Amino acid sequence: MFKDESEFKKIVNRLKIDTEPNPEHRENLRRQMLSVFNKTSQKQKTGTAMTDIWRIIMNNRITKLAVAAVIAIILLVPLSYGTGHLIKKLFVGSVEIDDYQGDFALSKDIRIELEVGTKEQQNIVSARNIRFFVEDDELRGTLRCWIRCLPKYKWMTTIELLDTKNKKLASTEHVNENAGVEVSYKNSSPRDIHFSFRRWSNVSQAQKFRVCFEKASEDIETTPDAWVDTSELYVVHGRVTGPGGKPIANSVIQIRQKGSGTAPNVTTDQRGFYSYDSIKWPYSVGAIVYESYASSQDHKHQYKRLNKYLEGSQTVNFEFDEFPTGDAALFGQVESPTSGQTIREFSVDIRLAVDFEDYSPEYLYQFGLRKPFTTEDGRFEISNLPAGVYDVTIYPTQNDEITEYIRRMSYVCELQEGQKIEIGAENARKKTWYGRVLFEDGSAAVSKLEGFETQVIYWHQDSTWGFTLATVDDNGYFDNGYFATQISDEVMEYFKSGQAWLKVSLTKPDIIHEVQKEGEKYPVELLSLERDKAGVLKIKRPDIYYGRILYENGKPAVPEVFPWPDAKVRVILRYTPASSKARGVMLHPTGVDNEGYFATYFTDKEIEQLKTGEYSIEIYHPSYLEMNESYPVISYPFEKLSTEKESVKGYKMSFKSQEFENLRQVLESIEKLKGLFAALKTYANSHQGNYPGTIGLLDIKADDFQWLAENVEYIGDAKAQTTSKPAETVLAYDKALLEKYGSTLVLFRDGHIEFCWPRHLEILGILRTDIEVLH
Amino acid sequence: MVGAMAKVVEQTEDDLVLKARTQAGALGRLYELYYERIFRFCVHRLFNKEIAEDVTSTVFLEVARSIRTFKGRGEQDFRSWLYAIASNQANAYIRKTSRRKKLLEEAAGSITAPAAESTDKSSGPDWPMLYTAILKLKPQRQTIVTLRFFENLKYEQIAQILNLKEVTLRVTLHRILNELRNHLQSVNDGVT
Numbered sequence: 008m009f010k011d012e013s014e015f016k017k018i019v020n021r022l023k024i025d026t027e028p029n030p031e032h033r034e035n036l037r038r039q040m041l042s043v044f045n046k047t048s049q050k051q052k053t054g055t056a057m058t059d060i061w062r063i064i065m066n067n068r069i070t071k072l073a074v075a076a077v078i079a080i081i082l083l084v085p086l087s088y089g090t091g092h093l094i095k096k097l098f099v100g101s102v103e104i105d106d107y108q109g110d111f112a113l114s115k116d117i118r119i120e121l122e123v124g125t126k127e128q129q130n131i132v133s134a135r136n137i138r139f140f141v142e143d144d145e146l147r148g149t150l151r152c153w154i155r156c157l158p159k160y161k162w163m164t165t166i167e168l169l170d171t172k173n174k175k176l177a178s179t180e181h182v183n184e185n186a187g188v189e190v191s192y193k194n195s196s197p198r199d200i201h202f203s204f205r206r207w208s209n210v211s212q213a214q215k216f217r218v219c220f221e222k223a224s225e226d227i228e229t230t231p232d233a234w235v236d237t238s239e240l241y242v243v244h245g246r247v248t249g250p251g252g253k254p255i256a257n258s259v260i261q262i263r264q265k266g267s268g269t270a271p272n273v274t275t276d277q278r279g280f281y282s283y284d285s286i287k288w289p290y291s292v293g294a295i296v297y298e299s300y301a302s303s304q305d306h307k308h309q310y311k312r313l314n315k316y317l318e319g320s321q322t323v324n325f326e327f328d329e330f331p332t333g334d335a336a337l338f339g340q341v342e343s344p345t346s347g348q349t350i351r352e353f354s355v356d357i358r359l360a361v362d363f364e365d366y367s368p369e370y371l372y373q374f375g376l377r378k379p380f381t382t383e384d385g386r387f388e389i390s391n392l393p394a395g396v397y398d399v400t401i402y403p404t405q406n407d408e409i410t411e412y413i414r415r416m417s418y419v420c421e422l423q424e425g426q427k428i429e430i431g432a433e434n435a436r437k438k439t440w441y442g443r444v445l446f447e448d449g450s451a452a453v454s455k456l457e458g459f460e461t462q463v464i465y466w467h468q469d470s471t472w473g474f475t476l477a478t479v480d481d482n483g484y485f486d487n488g489y490f491a492t493q494i495s496d497e498v499m500e501y502f503k504s505g506q507a508w509l510k511v512s513l514t515k516p517d518i519i520h521e522v523q524k525e526g527e528k529y530p531v532e533l534l535s536l537e538r539d540k541a542g543v544l545k546i547k548r549p550d551i552y553y554g555r556i557l558y559e560n561g562k563p564a565v566p567e568v569f570p571w572p573d574a575k576v577r578v579i580l581r582y583t584p585a586s587s588k589a590r591g592v593m594l595h596p597t598g599v600d601n602e603g604y605f606a607t608y609f610t611d612k613e614i615e616q617l618k619t620g621e622y623s624i625e626i627y628h629p630s631y632l633e634m635n636e637s638y639p640v641i642s643y644p645f646e647k648l649s650t651e652k653e654s655v656k657g658y659k660m661s662f663k664s665q666e667f668e669n670l671r672q673v674l675e676s677i678e679k680l681k682g683l684f685a686a687l688k689t690y691a692n693s694h695q696g697n698y699p700g701t702i703g704l705l706d707i708k709a710d711d712f713q714w715l716a717e718n719v720e721y722i723g724d725a726k727a728q729t730t731s732k733p734a735e736t737v738l739a740y741d742k743a744l745l746e747k748y749g750s751t752l753v754l755f756r757d758g759h760i761e762f763c764w765p766r767h768l769e770i771l772g773i774l775r776t777d778i779e780v781l782h
Numbered sequence: 783m784v785g786a787m788a789k790v791v792e793q794t795e796d797d798l799v800l801k802a803r804t805q806a807g808a809l810g811r812l813y814e815l816y817y818e819r820i821f822r823f824c825v826h827r828l829f830n831k832e833i834a835e836d837v838t839s840t841v842f843l844e845v846a847r848s849i850r851t852f853k854g855r856g857e858q859d860f861r862s863w864l865y866a867i868a869s870n871q872a873n874a875y876i877r878k879t880s881r882r883k884k885l886l887e888e889a890a891g892s893i894t895a896p897a898a899e900s901t902d903k904s905s906g907p908d909w910p911m912l913y914t915a916i917l918k919l920k921p922q923r924q925t926i927v928t929l930r931f932f933e934n935l936k937y938e939q940i941a942q943i944l945n946l947k948e949v950t951l952r953v954t955l956h957r958i959l960n961e962l963r964n965h966l967q968s969v970n971d972g973v974t
């Protein structure tokens with residue numbers, strides 16, 4: 008059924024278990040939890056928490072520009088919790104000054120009604136009541152509001168005290184530069200804005216107060232100290248911009264909440280900003296930008312989605328380029344697939360074919376257009392398309408018996424620059440062309456190293472990436488540096504006119520060839536329809552970089568005893584610094600060879616990145632703690648690589664750090680066990696082939712004996728059964744390793760050493776019952 | 783420090799844990815980060831989603847009560863503490879024989895009888911079957927299985943949660959797998 012942990016793990020992984028939580032429960036529990044939390048806090052001294060906050064607030068400096076109240080519900084990604092609650096300035100787009108005036112009173116909840124913002128802005132702030140009080144000889148107050156704040160809006164709140172003649176006595180803006188309105192949260196909502204009039208406490212004169220929200224001037228900078236703890240308001244916001252950073256209005260933002268469906272769409276405002284609150288996480292965000300929108304059957308759009316699921320409040324911006332155009336065209340004649348009758352009215356929806364489940368690129372991008380056609384003969388043409396693979400769907404718009412059961416017709420078309428492709432028609436008549444690539448010395452231009460191949464790559468002057476047409480092959484049908492590929496007549500014209508070309512490059516397969524355009528050009532004239540007439544391109548043989556890894560004792564870094572089958576010391580190219588989360592690219596798929604050598608090619612870009620330190624070469628050693636796991640041990644310095652194998656000096660791996668204690672111990676133990684066996688053999692040779700009863704009888708050095716006595720359990724002849732299978736009979740094992748890690752090295756009677764995991768140890772009878780086990 | 787907060791700093795979870803001791807906001811955020819994980823753990827331990835919800839509730843309410851006196855220092859400590867509470871609560875629930883019987887019945891009821899014609903031996907046991915087998919282990923061992931194979935925790939993390947030595951854990955896990963193999967065989971044979 009299952010042999011070991013990893014097999015059991017596989018069984019578990021295949022299970023389908025419904026662990027989808029109930030959002031209602033989640034919310035309710037949250038409230039309950041916070042309520043319990045708050046109740047337990049009240050049992051503590053009441054004054055402490057509040058005064059702490061005040062003390063901290065008092066010590067914050069606010070710059071000259073940033074005086075006055077600011078309410079910010081901007082989310083920074085993710086928010087930092089400060090020891091104080093700071094303020095950030097926000098600006099209101101086009102909000103008038105809103106204010107409220109009332110009679111001043113101390114220590115009393117004064118009700119106010121103040122709605123800031125317009126209805127379409129959904130009343131950004133509703134101020135509900137205000138309370139003034141004196142504390143520590145200062146006049147302070149709290150303004151309670153509901154804030155549906157959208158980060159694009161910024162305003163200033165000022166609270167003023169007026170005398171009977173409406174003369175301003177004090178204002179949170181002007182009293183002194185340290186005064187201001189600051190925000191702190193007690194509960195999820197509403198928000199309380201605490202303010203103070205420092206250095207002014209002449210309360211007796213105050214007759215009226217005024218609460219004022221006004222648009223802040225655009226050039227007020229946010230104070231460096233000013234930001235707000237908005238942990239309880241989960242907001243996604245950002246900006247959509249087009250070419251040159253121009254903001255795009257009316258862009259549709261789609262937010263998909265994993266497991267909870269799509270949130271209602273939001274659109275960007277005139278300045279390209281959008282925001283959305285109350286998002287359930289995790290969620291992903293995408294933006295649709297319309298180049299034109301005439302109707303649901305007639306529009307052009309681009310779509311981008313941030314290709315990962317997010318949590319908490321985030322800023323997600325989208326940048327778009329011009330709607331892509333090109334020289335390819337799609338045409339055809341639409342007919343019913345069942346009856347063959349012409350369909351005259353339809354709309355064509357053509358979109359770049361994209362794999363929506365591909366989460367590897369940072370952004371998922373797609374563009375498309377939809378165009379209606381009313382024709383006599385069912386013919387259509389859509390031109391000015393860039394090359395690419397497209398999903399084309401044709402929707403009949405006429406409503407008659409011809410189209411009664413036809414909802415849509417789908418095709419996949421590959422368009423190439425300057426090509427007109429007919430839908431459904433045989434996709435271009437292509438011919439097979441041959442070419443040949445050799446190295447300067449006349450040998451086939453094929454890689455000596457496993458995992459690399461010589462590719463023939465197609466580039467077009469307008470493309471951002473090339474794609475592989477063929478590989479130069481050393482085996483099989485095409486030998487000696489030949490390659491063959493299918494090229495249509497249209498594309499051959501491109502080659503001839505210089506708009507497209509071929510490049511030859513030695514590289515790893517599955518790599519996306521980017522703008523770097525590496526490789527050498529293959530002159531199109533050399534291509535031939537007959538293999539024997541294919542012209543030869545000679546290229547420079549690229550350098551192979553060699554390295555060598557050794558253990559501290561100078562021996563090649565190849566474990567003599569592997570922790571599990573196929574274990575290898577691997578060489579990985581990855582971003583620096585190495586972390587367990589970042590994955591790298593394996594440089595040499597077969598790992599290090601028996602002498603500790605590895606060899607690889609690098610692209611020019613990789614060499615650059617290695618030189619700047621952006622990438623590094625990491626050596627991974629297989630683990631003796633967890634099966635099938637390897638750990639990064641050291642970085643291999645780029646300078647120590649050499650293009651000549653003979654001149655490579657080995658680079659030693661050291662396991663001094665504590666995290667490699669296990670590795671170090673295992674390697675040491677292997678050496679010692681080997682020494683033990685040698686000594687046992689020597690003894691046996693002079694004792695009629697018998698092993699001693701104890702290791703004390705062996706002729707070995709004192710410290711080796713010491714080590715063995717402490718670490719090894721020797722079974723020996725006295726305890727061994729007569730055996731016909733020396734390879735399966737235990738002679739000795741490392742008891743210290745076993746004690747510490749539950750797995751260990753075992754020396755068998757025939758002299759071979761194996762690393763054994765608990766299952767094997769139990770079979771061998773080594774796993775003892777006196778090792779403490781949980782009952 | 784205010785100055786340091788000026789730039790947008792990636793908030794580390796360790797800070798969060800520290801703040802959660804006094805700030806509801808931070809506690810709320812920790813809750814959001816761990817709710818699903820704990821709920822999932824409870825589903826794996828208790829099979830029934832409603833029961834899992836109840837136990838999840840007791841876990842977080844306990845957290846709310848005790849976080850102020852939580853002595854741990856960072857995210858790792860918090861996570862271990864949280865899982866420890868969750869394991870204890872789940873075990874406490876299961877210890878009642880009546881409840882265990884009820885869960886067994888529920889799981890048994892969900893086992894889809896293997897099709898007589900099915901020759902797909904590689905498909906392995908389904909979840910209700912596996913759960914029934916796991917339920918036969920002692921509660922502490924059930925926890926180990928869940929943490930190791932369902933929550934994918936490392937040995938050292940599980941050792942910290944359950945306050946065990948790592949070597950003990952490894953050996954025990956090996957024994958657990960043997961036990962499970964036997965239990966699965968009997969479930970397969972229709973013996974409950």
